[in-house]
Amino acid sequence: MDVDGGHQPEEVSVYNIADILRESLDSSIKWPLLDDLASRLEAIGGNSREMMKVNRWLKEQLESLRAQGASSVDGARRAQVAAGLLELVENKDAMRQKTLEEIVLRRAPLVESGKVELQRGVETANKAHMSFDVEDVIPEYKCATADAAAVDACINGKITRFTNLFKGYCESKGIACDLKPLKNFSDNDVTAYGRIGAEGDVPLNELNVTVQGTTVFDYGVKAQITNIHALDDVCLFPGQMAAVTGRCLEDKFGVRYVASKLHCGIPADAPMATNHANQKFKNQNIHISVVRGCLLTESLEPVSFNHVFNKIKRDRPHVVFFMGPFVSVRQVAVDGDGLSRIGDITFIYKRFFHEISLLADLSQLEGTKFVIVPHCYDVLSGYPLPQPPLNSSESELRSVEYPDNVVFLSNPGLVRINGVLFGVTSCDPVSGIANNMVCIPDEKRVLRACEQLLLQRSFFPSYPTSTLPSEYAVDHGMLRRLEFAEDAVPDVFLFATSSNNEPFVEFAGERAFVGCHSAAVPKDAVVQMTTEIYIAPQEVDSTPIRPMELENRVSLVLALWRG
Structure with a gap:
């Protein structure tokens, strides 16, 4: 903004906005509106709600002046100053409304040691060397x-399958x-x-635990x-x-x-890393951001992602995961006239993914992978677990062109980044286990509960279930696709x-388990957050293959917008 015809002030920030406002208000242009605005700003101090009122008042004043017309050069300059002040007020209000706080939840020992x-x-400077591969779509x-x-047949088949896996494990050890x-x-x-x-x-x-055979x-x-209990x-x-050892009576x-x-x-063998994969880190960490992609609040109001996109x-993380549900069937079902109020749901999805595409198209973000993960509650999915990607051939999103660095993932999905295999689901697999568990x-x-995801070879080890309704709908014909193969x-x-x-992050079986965000629908006063995951490089070693040592390498940071 040019407030005196030639001087361009420095970029507005939380540190200099007060000085810029003061300089603008003390300019040589004398105008009663400036004095009125100055007194109002001085009176409200840091009250964000009152700042919004001043903002509305100033907009009304400018509309009134526009209606009267600015015939003189001096009037045009006054309007220019007023418009600039309005922009500053809006910026100041936005910064007060959303304050970013970054909380380190876990610092990896390799980072802690310096x-x-x-x-x-x-x-x-390692993004160009990153390997990123989607597996088992x-x-x-x-x-x-x-x-x-059919459910009984699935249960019998799973018991038989795991019995053979257990025998094979015992023989191998x-x-x-x-x-x-x-x-x-x-x-x-x-x-x-x-x-x-x-x-x-x-x-x-x-007192009521049972074991069922085939x-x-x-x-x-x-x-x-x-x-x-003993x-x-x-x-x-x-x-x-499970295998139970004891006396049978x-x-x-x-x-x-x-x-x-x-x-x-x-039990699973410890994960191993190859020297070739480790070299892709170039002695620097990889940075992964996980964003909860819920587009509507509990009252079906739109959620703004501007501050997330700005972050x-x-x-510029290496990878950004956007996890559904983007619009949940539960939200629409609770409100009888919800569909009529929110309009075209397909448009809501397309608009959000278009915003992600615009982000991915920026030159400074062309090395970042943007990964979209569906949820079985997504209105546009139409599939139970397991889910194909949201842009599958039958989807209304298929016809849209997306940049090459925008990736649509299955749910659950597998992604290998620099040799590290990530299992990803937008669902909550831990709470259902932990809430109905005998744990000593x-x-x-x-x-x-996290450890059982590994030992049971699935994000959803409770399935198939003979008790209905279950938390998530599962297609029993595709049950095997919910299980991890021995090499995956x-x-x-x-x-x-x-x-x-x-x-949170937990470690078991030399694996990392990261709970990223709440699975619940956000309230009206939604607090936006992202989960930032950092995986440090291993120390340089000529060994062709070595343990991955994730517990020494994983850091977790919570980015939280308050306001």
């Missing part, structure tokens, strides 16, 4: 209707493994494999597991695949096991978390 510097994407498919018989049918009475301990459940339609507790090997027997380390939840109440040991899931332009010790509930077990798990938790 061996590696924590750097935003804009501060690194979910194809479009015809959804199958699952009746009780030289562990004696002689699995017996569930109904196998002996004076000595025996080991059987099955699916954890509960007696009756009630939450799981130490209809072929175990003749459909379901046995109660007792003595759980075990040191327990994590049990409905749908879990039968009385008038049925078959039961007096457990001496529980083996939950299939992305400032930081109880304070490790979240950690144990993620190194880093990214997912939504419960509404009561801030972002």
Whole structure:
């Protein structure tokens, strides 16, 4: 803004805006409106609500002057000053309304020790060397209707599959493994494999845990597991695949096991990194930003992402994940006239993805990957879990052209970045487990729930479920696509978390588990946030392959806009 015909003031910031306002108001142009504006600004101080009132008042004054017309040169200069002041007021109000706070939730030991510097994407020079590969995309498919018989068949198939995986694991590690049918009475301990459940339609507790076998090997027997309270380390939840070791007894109440040991899931080998992949880091970290993409508040008001986009332009991360639901079917279903009030939903999606495309097209962001992850509650998806990408061939979004660095991912999806395999889902897989779990010790509930995603080889280990309704709809014909193949077990798990938790990171099985943001629909007074993940490079080593050591490398930062 040119306030005196030739002098261009420095760029407006929170540090200099007061001085610029004062300089503008003390200019040689004398105009009663300036004096009035100065007194109003002085009176309100830092009150943001009153600032908005001043803003509206000034707009009305300018409209009035425009209606009268500015015939003289002096009048035109006055209007120029007034317009500039209005812009400054708006900028000052916007900055007061949204204050960015960045909170370090975890600093990686490599960073803490000073061996590696924590750097935003804009501060690194390794983006051009980054490798980014999407793996195992979910194809479009015809959804199958699952009746009780189909669900039972899926349950039997999964028990058989995991029984064989457990046998294979034991053989590979030289562990004696002689699995017996569930109904196998002996004076000595025996080991059987099955699916954890509960007696009756009630939450799981130490007294009602059961294990269910297959209809072929175990003749459909379901046995109660007792003595759980005496075990040191327990994590049990409905749908879990587990081996139980103990004495098998039968009385008038049925078959039961007096457990001496529980083996939950299939342990995985530690993730390894190749020297070739490590070289892509160029001794600098990679920076990943995760954005919750909910476009409407609980009352169906639009959510602004301007401050998020501005931060992305400032930081230039290596990868940005936008996670759905973008418009949730739950939001529309709750409000009877919601559809009529919000208008064309397809347009809402297209407009937001167009904004992302404009961002991705900026020259300074051409090295950043923008990844769009759907949710099974997304209005435009039409698929249960697993979900194809939102721009699949049958989608209304397919006809739109997107920049090459905009990527549509499946849900769940797999992305390999510099050799690190990320498993990504926009759903909340942990809360459903942790809220209906027998966990000893109880304070490790979240950690144990995260660990089970690895040991059960799935973001959704409770499925298939014989109890309806379940939290998420699942296509039982595609159930295997929800499980991780042996050569595609993620190194880093990214997912939504419960509404009561801030972002967190846990480590188990030498993997990282990052809960990124709340899965709940935002209230009217929405507080925007992003989760920033930094993965430090490993120290230079000539070893061709080595442990990935993620616990030493992962930092987590919460970016929070207050106001």
